[in-house]
Amino acid sequence: MASIERAALEIREMDDLAALDSPIHALHPLAKLLTTMVYLLTVVSFGKYDLSGLFPMVLYPALLFSLSGISVKTCFYKLRMVLPLLLAVGVFNPLLDRAPLVRLGGVALSGGVISFLTFTLKGLFCLSASFLLAATTSLDSLAAALRKLRLPKMPVTLLLLSFRYVSVMMEELAAMTTAYRLRAPGQKGIRWNAWGSFLGQLLLRSMDRAEELYASMRLRGFQGDFPYAEGRPLSGRDLAYFLLVTLGLLAFRIWNVSRLLGGLLL
Amino acid sequence: MIRFDHVSCAYEKGRTVLRDLSFSLEKGEAVGLVGANGAGKSTLMKALLGLMPYEGEITVDGLKVEERNLREIRRKLGFVLQNSDNQMFMPTVAEDMLFGPLNYGMKREEAEKTVDEVLLSLGITELKGRHNHRISGGEKRMAAIATVLAMKPEVLLMDEPSSALDPWNRRMVIRTINALPVTRLIASHDLDLILDTCGRVLLLSGGRLAADGPAEEILTDRALLEKHRLELPLRFGGENPR
Ligand SMILES: Nc1ncnc2c1ncn2[C@@H]1O[C@H](COP(=O)(O)OP(=O)(O)O)[C@@H](O)[C@H]1O
Numbered sequence A: 001m002a003s004i005e006r007a008a009l010e011i012r013e014m015d016d017l018a019a020l021d022s023p024i025h026a027l028h029p030l031a032k033l034l035t036t037m038v039y040l041l042t043v044v045s046f047g048k049y050d051l052s053g054l055f056p057m058v059l060y061p062a063l064l065f066s067l068s069g070i071s072v073k074t075c076f077y078k079l080r081m082v083l084p085l086l087l088a089v090g091v092f093n094p095l096l097d098r099a100p101l102v103r104l105g106g107v108a109l110s111g112g113v114i115s116f117l118t119f120t121l122k123g124l125f126c127l128s129a130s131f132l133l134a135a136t137t138s139l140d141s142l143a144a145a146l147r148k149l150r151l152p153k154m155p156v157t158l159l160l161l162s163f164r165y166v167s168v169m170m171e172e173l174a175a176m177t178t179a180y181r182l183r184a185p186g187q188k189g190i191r192w193n194a195w196g197s198f199l200g201q202l203l204l205r206s207m208d209r210a211e212e213l214y215a216s217m218r219l220r221g222f223q224g225d226f227p228y229a230e231g232r233p234l235s236g237r238d239l240a241y242f243l244l245v246t247l248g249l250l251a252f253r254i255w256n257v258s259r260l261l262g263g264l265l266l
Numbered sequence B: 001m002i003r004f005d006h007v008s009c010a011y012e013k014g015r016t017v018l019r020d021l022s023f024s025l026e027k028g029e030a031v032g033l034v035g036a037n038g039a040g041k042s043t044l045m046k047a048l049l050g051l052m053p054y055e056g057e058i059t060v061d062g063l064k065v066e067e068r069n070l071r072e073i074r075r076k077l078g079f080v081l082q083n084s085d086n087q088m089f090m091p092t093v094a095e096d097m098l099f100g101p102l103n104y105g106m107k108r109e110e111a112e113k114t115v116d117e118v119l120l121s122l123g124i125t126e127l128k129g130r131h132n133h134r135i136s137g138g139e140k141r142m143a144a145i146a147t148v149l150a151m152k153p154e155v156l157l158m159d160e161p162s163s164a165l166d167p168w169n170r171r172m173v174i175r176t177i178n179a180l181p182v183t184r185l186i187a188s189h190d191l192d193l194i195l196d197t198c199g200r201v202l203l204l205s206g207g208r209l210a211a212d213g214p215a216e217e218i219l220t221d222r223a224l225l226e227k228h229r230l231e232l233p234l235r236f237g238g239e240n241p242r
């Protein structure tokens, strides 16, 4: 399968994951959205050398992975495009910041190495938490949750439509590349002098399709609201989840658990 | 039920696509809209649905097709698009089918019951939980028809409903069209399908209404059809393309 086609399919596969059944999937989207936001804020708030304080934050994604039945492998596979970026951004820290900061069994670690590790770990945590949210909650119910938070209709509708639009555009791109390849055997990629018309066509075609899709939504009564997403109110369970996780995160933020544990053991 | 009164339409200024169309459809009537590629069949449907500007007057149940009436009008019309890929936007077939009814305020339980009934009547219950990007072209077409029927429209509009269908599904669609007591307007160049489903035919050519009359009269008039780049239905000795 061509790589673009693969990518288009992968976007749609997020819907498949979100359609699975687990205690996490069953939680109210609003509870999951807020919890994820609290988690992201907590992770980001750790200082750039606070590796030991940050480390226990791994518990949240670990818990969600095990409860939701979504495998870590799937997560990293889907994120494989972004991960190198994350490493690339942090990789200069060890070179710039060389003052030794801690000693671990005779080896001196520089501030740069620590901040590189902290940065990478923060990135990994945030990415997996966002992935877990997307993989356990359908986009439509997320959109509905955003509307419950009183976000205006317009940006939410845009978010929803652009998600669908991206996959439409990738499908068009895949179809066009296939058509091109079949008539230009032996060529690697698309020759530069065909690019202009190729991109133009792609834009026109995907705009046409997006317009028809949107028309089809309007014809079936769509006015920017999401009546089809679960309308159930927040239950005690949802609240309990949100409160417990938030309290846990706060506790881990305030007390450096790694150091406490270390202190107990030494 | 539906009235076109001197309707003209253009995508760009100066390039008229529909020219001075006048006709009306009675409640419960089944009418075929035939014409060669580019005759304006899809455009006529779009104008009726309020998806493109037009001159003249189109009314549905006495309501003029214009912005302030669109919600009420669209509630009555169910439109099966020519391209099913552009019709389905929810992850699964069932969710797509629920979309319309829920938007128009149907209770969830009732909507789900309707979904099951429609799937059963089309003989595609196995498609219910399937993902829209994982079904074949023909299955998607059947699912698209199901999403529209789930809205219980008063008027069924179909644009090339038989394209991409295998003979079995084509048969199912014909049976379904015939079993519905609603007003139907079916655009197609599958003249055999039109003959099986419609009592009356509108022949469109170059955006003009070239003929309007009983199906068995128009669809057996070889000279008329050939003049407008169409061929007799196969059963009347039309050329078999194979
Ligand atoms: N989006 C568009 N922009 C400009 N011209 C169009 C567009 N869609 C269709 N047309 C033109 O309008 C005419 C009628 O098209 P259409 O209604 O799709 O015909 P049919 O459905 O009968 O095949 C054709 O000549 C076509 O080229």
Ligand SMILES: [Mg+2]
Residues within 6 Å of the ligand: B041, B042, B043, B082, B159
């Ligand atoms: Mg057409």
